Amino acid sequence: MKAIIGKKIGMTSIFSPDGKQTACTIIEAGPCVVTQVKTKETDGYDALQLAFGDKKEKHAPKAEINHFAKANTSAKKFVKEFRDYSIEKVLGEAVTVDIFTEGENVEVVGTTKGKGFQGVVKRHGFSGVGGASHGQHDRQRAPGSLGNSSDASRVMKGVRMAGRMGGDRVKMKGLKVLKIFADKNYILVSGSVPGHNGSIVLIQK
Incomplete structure (x- = not known):
């Protein structure tokens, strides 16, 4: 699989050359840093640990700071592990939105808005x-x-x-990548994505 951590920005719509309007969600995907590479020899399974979003060093425990220092990066807010990552990455390498291509289908995982009782x-x-x-x-x-x-x-x-x-973890399947803005780390996927604006989502394929 290939995946990246992102932040939901909001919704908009784009128009195709024939004038068809498509609703889409803007996601700021990455850049993420590879903070750990797990292998079957050392950990019993293959996985890639990605980190996204900077946070102040004073808000991070010493063990966490040392863990990120091995990847030569600062403290991060969000860390997620992905098993059987299909793209070869090394410790400290960046993962950007370029791993996806326009037109392919992806899955987006997020937490829905909590609506109370x-x-x-x-x-x-x-x-x-x-x-x-x-x-x-x-x-x-x-x-x-x-x-x-x-x-x-x-x-x-x-x-x-x-x-x-609300407040449930939901996976939206079959969303199409409509547009990628590599300079801004933006990816536009068709349809809606669970969560409020600013919430963390996982884009995977």
Whole structure:
């Protein structure tokens, strides 16, 4: 596989030569630094550790600073390990957006926006109990029946109910690389990407 760590910038749209408009997400991908190279001989498996985003040295533990010093780089905010990396890289080498090409499909992994405790209408798309006639009061957004009463005498597992919504790790597959701006480390992928603007995402293939 090949992958890179990036930061979601926002959404825009681009136009093709025939005038077709395509919504896309702008991601600032890299540059990332290879901070560790794992092999089967030393670690039992092959992997590449990438680091992205600078942070102040006073906010990093001494062990972390020494770890990054082996790669001849400063302290980083985000570190991610990728197994079976297909591109040969050495310790301290930079990984840029150039590893991808325009037109290929990629997967983007991110964490969705946290929406807190939500009801069944917003969380699961319920339509509510129904109209407000026949003596119903404040039932428009109620979940309705939760199951049998006498037989099971309990709510069965898996019933869709109100609860915490969002904050989930989501992988979007089949997103197309529409444009690459190597000078700005920008990559434009078709469609939407999970997370808020400024959130960290992983682009992989």
